[in-house]
Amino acid sequence: xxxxxxxxxxxxxxxxxxxxxxxxxxxxxxxxxxxxxxxxxxxxxxxxxxxxxxxxxxxxxxxxxxxxxxxxxxxxxxxxxxxxxxxxxxxxxxxxxxxxxxxxxxxxxxxxxxxxxxxxxxxxxxxxxxxxxxxxxxxxxxxxxxxxxxxxxxxxxxxxxxxxxxxxxxxxxxxxxxxxxxxxxxxxxxxxxxxxxxxxxxxxxxxxxxxxxxxxxxxxxxxxxxxxxxxxxx
Numbered sequence: 316x317x318x319x320x321x322x323x324x325x326x327x328x329x330x331x332x333x334x335x336x337x338x339x340x341x342x343x344x345x346x347x348x349x350x351x352x353x354x355x356x357x358x359x360x361x362x363x364x365x366x367x368x369x370x371x372x373x374x375x376x377x378x379x380x381x382x383x384x385x386x387x388x389x390x391x392x393x394x395x396x397x398x399x400x401x402x403x404x405x406x407x408x409x410x411x412x413x414x415x416x417x418x419x420x421x422x423x424x425x426x427x428x429x430x431x432x433x434x435x436x437x438x439x440x441x442x443x444x445x446x447x448x449x450x451x452x453x454x455x456x457x458x459x460x461x462x463x464x465x466x467x468x469x470x471x472x473x474x475x476x477x478x479x480x481x482x483x484x485x486x487x488x489x490x491x492x493x494x495x496x497x498x499x500x501x502x503x504x505x506x507x508x509x510x511x512x513x514x515x516x517x518x519x520x521x522x523x524x525x526x527x528x529x530x531x532x533x534x535x536x537x538x539x540x541x542x543x544x545x546x547x548x549x
Contacts, residue, residue: 401431
């Protein structure tokens with residue numbers, strides 16, 4: 316299966332840094348697309364593509380957007396402004412999806428009339444939403460699709476990736492791929508090969524794979540891309 320491999324700009328950008336520099340760094344690697352990370356609210360509010368940044372993203376057929384995480388989406392004016400900004404950026408990118416962390420949405424009603432390709436991402440076990448509960452939330456909010464975060468799933472149990480694929484396969488539009496080792500999330504797969512068996516179920520999915528590793532693994536990116544491509548085809 317020839318899954319598209321994406322990188323999230325968050326691998327190369329931290330709070331207050333220039334997203335255009337992160338886009339440039341992503342483009343230096345052999346990937347098929349980019350997930351623009353606006354996980355920090357200030358990155359979204361101040362989002363502005365440079366001319367060079369715009370030229371780079373237009374080379375990719377697959378672009379996606381990660382919405383702010385440490386922000387609670389409520390039925391209020393400020394949330395409406397944040398969603399409007401997300402619409403602007405998504406339109407500029409022609410984004411295939413916008414992904415939200417499930418725990419950050421306090422009022423799903425605000426998305427009922429929102430004409431965005433919205434997805435929910437499964438959270439770590441600390442938020443107490445397992446595969447069965449995730450399915451219930453998505454059944455109640457059919458306008459949302461699903462992005463499976465493997466590291467978050469592994470915090471629940473060794474079977475959680477398998478459970479999410481089994482229950483939500485038809486809803487999954489992308490996978491955030493990394494491992495969890497000794498309570499640490501977002502470890503590159505080539506550094507956590509003892510965990511690969513838990514991740515096998517994602518090979519049954521026909522969707523893009525976003526390599527979502529901590530920014531401290533920047534120098535391991537090229538090795539991870541090669542490893543994951545080979546592993547997915549094995």
